[in-house]
Amino acid sequence: MQRLNVQRSKTILSNLRRSLHQKPDFEKVGSLASLLDSRSVVRFRGPDTLKFLQGLLTNDVVRGFGGVGGEARAPLTPNLAVASVPPMYAALLTPQGRFLYDFFLYRPPTPREKLDPSGSRPGSDDPDAPFELLADVDASVADELLNTLKRYRLRSKVEIENVGQDFSCWQRYGGNLSKTPPHVKEPEAASVGWGSGVDPAAVSSSRGNNHAPLVEADKETDENNFVLWRIENGLAEGSTEIPKGEAIPLEYNLVGLNAISFDKGCYVGQELVARTHHRGVIRKRLLPLRFVDNNGEEVEQRVSPGSEVVDPESGKKVGTVTTALGCRGLGVLRLEEALKRSGGLSVRGQKDVKVETSRPDWWPTEWFQEYQQHSAVA
Numbered sequence: 001m002q003r004l005n006v007q008r009s010k011t012i013l014s015n016l017r018r019s020l021h022q023k024p025d026f027e028k029v030g031s032l033a034s035l036l037d038s039r040s041v042v043r044f045r046g047p048d049t050l051k052f053l054q055g056l057l058t059n060d061v062v063r064g065f066g067g068v069g070g071e072a073r074a075p076l077t078p079n080l081a082v083a084s085v086p087p088m089y090a091a092l093l094t095p096q097g098r099f100l101y102d103f104f105l106y107r108p109p110t111p112r113e114k115l116d117p118s119g120s121r122p123g124s125d126d127p128d129a130p131f132e133l134l135a136d137v138d139a140s141v142a143d144e145l146l147n148t149l150k151r152y153r154l155r156s157k158v159e160i161e162n163v164g165q166d167f168s169c170w171q172r173y174g175g176n177l178s179k180t181p182p183h184v185k186e187p188e189a190a191s192v193g194w195g196s197g198v199d200p201a202a203v204s205s206s207r208g209n210n211h212a213p214l215v216e217a218d219k220e221t222d223e224n225n226f227v228l229w230r231i232e233n234g235l236a237e238g239s240t241e242i243p244k245g246e247a248i249p250l251e252y253n254l255v256g257l258n259a260i261s262f263d264k265g266c267y268v269g270q271e272l273v274a275r276t277h278h279r280g281v282i283r284k285r286l287l288p289l290r291f292v293d294n295n296g297e298e299v300e301q302r303v304s305p306g307s308e309v310v311d312p313e314s315g316k317k318v319g320t321v322t323t324a325l326g327c328r329g330l331g332v333l334r335l336e337e338a339l340k341r342s343g344g345l346s347v348r349g350q351k352d353v354k355v356e357t358s359r360p361d362w363w364p365t366e367w368f369q370e371y372q373q374h375s376a377v378a
Helices: 049-054 061-065 139-153 200-205 223-232 270-279 335-340 365-377
Strands: 002-007 031-035 039-045 088-093 099-106 132-138 159-162 167-174 284-292 308-310 317-325 328-334 345-347 350-357
Touching: 031 223, 039 049, 039 139, 039 167, 049 061, 049 132, 061 088, 061 099, 088 139, 099 139, 132 139, 139 159, 167 223, 223 317, 223 328, 284 317, 284 335, 317 335, 328 335, 328 350
Parallel strands: none
Antiparallel strands: 002 167, 031 167, 039 132, 039 159, 088 099, 099 132, 284 328, 284 350, 308 317, 308 345, 317 328, 345 350
16 A cells, blocks of 8 residues: 655546445456545644654654654665655554544655756755655544644644645555565565555655656546445544544554554653553454345445444444445454354344454464464463
8 A cells, every 4th residue: 555645636537436336346456546535634844843743653753754853864866765765654642542643654855866857967955945744644633633733842843734735645555556576676664554565656646746646547536445445454544433532553453554663762642552562462453344134145334333243142242333334344343252253243233234354464463373372361
């Protein structure tokens, strides 16, 4: 998965749209691209940008984007900024260690990291230009997020502004996107968990071009298809799917998505996250769900977020649906019951709606091993 920020195109998006009733087979259609109206962009600019974010966010932004003084790491040659400074996923938590907001962070390339207009030599940096980062954030809480960040700013020399009118968020996803040929050298691992491959053409289009990512006309598709793809891969996003002020980051698999650093030092909510991590097994996790009837046929629009998943024999609650779209969903469920009784679970109050669960392929193997060991001891 590769997140893209590109300057907003003035053209009307009129290419092919796929509806939910024509679900694409993501592995067969190859990579797709969607404009994400659900995401906005915030810009951080100033000499204290890294220091400010380092004390707030779950990931190590200093290690990812530069030194303590704010100097970003310079690539060896022009036009290698993408490979040298990959994007980073991170979260802002409450002091009690509960999720508030998520961020996809990017550092725009400097002029010396690009060729000048002649194409023969690097551009020249302005030594007085302020250091800056861009953050792709949940658009529905963008204003609230800015107010929260500004309350933490105090005397820090960092400007924080919503630049959603100047930038758009695009997403490349689908089949074969993360499958990189053996002869292609991978960049240093980015923070967007399981996704190992980076599409060079798409990345370059996120670095200052005025047009949408380079993609065939019939591959541009509605954002709902990206939501469906995320759901099928067990990925929640934003402050609604990851309930703001309630969600425990480790249960929503933020460690597996490389959104949390355990050796960077203090940040808001760090103590409780670290304690939960080092205590051992996470008994509940976010899982992909599929809703079917008693005959195994998919049922549409029968389940809503907040519905309880139960063992129909005992009536015991196994977990809660957090996201639902058509016949698919996400839910935080107890692994012991969810993985043993997939298909044997139901929605409370709807015994004719069965819940099937699956373990995403990108999960680290140790998570499943921990669960098996815990089950054996129990």
